Amino acid sequence: MRVLDALAAEIEAGKYAPGAKLPSEPELVERFGVARMTARRALRELRERGLVETEWGKGTFVKRAGDGEG
Numbered sequence: 001m002r003v004l005d006a007l008a009a010e011i012e013a014g015k016y017a018p019g020a021k022l023p024s025e026p027e028l029v030e031r032f033g034v035a036r037m038t039a040r041r042a043l044r045e046l047r048e049r050g051l052v053e054t055e056w057g058k059g060t061f062v063k064r065a066g067d068g069e070g
Contacts (some may be wrong), residue, residue, distance in 0.1 A: 001038070001041070001042055001045070002032060002034070003032050003034055003038060003039055003042035004041075004042040004045050005027055006032070007022065007028075007042060007046060007060055008041075008049070008051065009035065011046075011051055011052070011062055016062045017062065018062050018063065018064040019061060019062060020047075020061065020062050021059045021060070021061050022043070022052060022060045022061065022062065024059060025039045025043070025045055028042070028043075037041065039059065043060050046060075047060075050063065051063060
């Protein structure tokens, strides 16, 4: 998935620092030329991988080191 791979690589490369807000779904749709559901799935997969967390009504943010389960 192009959106997922690009965002994961940007997070790993430090483009989005811990605590940084990721682009919104509409911004991802425009940037990558994909459907909104594709952008939503990419953000969900990043959450499942533990790279980001979503605060409903605020956005999706890169997790800080030490933010995690357990």
